[in-house]
Amino acid sequence: MTKNRVPIPSDLSAEVMFSSDRTCCVCRERGKATQIHHIDEDPSNNKLENLSLLCLECHNDTQLKGGVGRKLNAPLVIKYRDEWMERVSERRKIADERAVSRQVGDVSISQQIETQVSRPHLPVELKDPPMDYINSLPEFKQALLSQAQPKWDTGLTATMVQANYDYIDSLTGVLVTLSNYYSPAQFGEQSAQKYFSEIISSRFQWHRTISEPHGPGTGGTIVNVTVGGSVMSDLEKMVEDMVMALVDYDDSFDWRGWPKRWRGNKI
Structure with a gap:
């Protein structure tokens, strides 16, 4: 029946x-x-x-x-x-911890975010963007790339794909961290983590689509590597865009130097 x-x-x-x-x-x-x-x-x-x-x-x-x-x-x-669900949860936790484990003044980014999350009933008071954290991001990115480079050098598809995913997860953690200095209203009724999950998923779908014009699976396993690389570039640009929007007209920010440092820190 x-x-x-x-x-x-x-x-x-x-x-x-x-x-x-x-x-x-x-x-x-x-x-x-x-x-x-x-x-x-x-x-x-x-x-x-x-x-x-x-x-x-x-x-x-x-x-x-x-x-x-x-x-x-x-x-x-x-x-x-x-x-898989356990792995996704643990992966996000590690990426978020890595992204927020930067000390800014007397209080770390993670402590600031924990305070905001643990007191959701209070009126939202947006904090000034953490300039020390922002200024440290190019070096943080360099460290991530240095960790990934040996895996990319292996030439093994599965290893390269995993290196891409690890790097993407870390950049996602940075985006989620920066989102704490935006109004929650910017993300609708969902968390910033879910918001970025949807965006990143759509980028994967888009790049996979255009990489296989003859249909799903026709591009071979290397597509997983090239698609991940394209999404990495997308997220790097997203981080840069969020940073430039957050610093607004802060005269202390190195408007010319920071973008160059961020874009140029590739192996």
């Missing part, structure tokens, strides 16, 4: 997408088209524990029936999903 399909509530759908970083929990290749999969194959069971995010190819692997052909059964999808 055909089971009735019940639309997934938008807030639940958004939670699944965010928790999985809008990325298939099985192949974990960013930028691929995805859909929410009902693990027990009951489209009316919209409980969170019954939902996972899969790309179209991996979702197809759950539809094979019988024999040894079926590559993804329910227990296996659950294992992939739980491990």
Whole structure:
């Protein structure tokens, strides 16, 4: 008997997408088209524990029936999903900690942000942009690139892709940190982390789309490397744009020198 399909509530759908970083929990290749999969194959069971995010190819692997052909059964999808969501959460935590672990004056950026988050009931009082932190970002970027360079030098696709992802995560942490000096109203009703997750996902999708004009999967595995590189450039520009907007007309800021330092710090 055909089971009735019940639309997934938008807030639940958004939670699944965010928790999985809008990325298939099985192949974990960013930028691929995805859909929410009902693990027990009951489209009316919209409980969170019954939902996972899969790309179209991996979702197809759950539809094979019988024999040894079926590559993804329910227990296996659950294992992939739980491990991936835990990894995404830990990855974001590390990236955020790395991005905010800069000391500014007597109070670190992380302490300032913690104070703002822990007292959400108080009126929002925007702080002046942390100039010491901003001025340290080109050197922070250089350190990230230095860490990534040995992985890029291996020429191994999987290793290079992971280096790209690590760098992108760190830049995302910087964007989230800088967002604390913007009005929360700029990000609508969602957190800055979710806001940037959506933007970055769309950039992955865009660059993957234009990199494979003959269709998904036609560009080979190197597409994962080139797409990641393009997204890295996008995020570098986003950080620069946020910084330049935040400093506004601060005469103490090196308007000419900082952008050159930021753009030029490439290996």
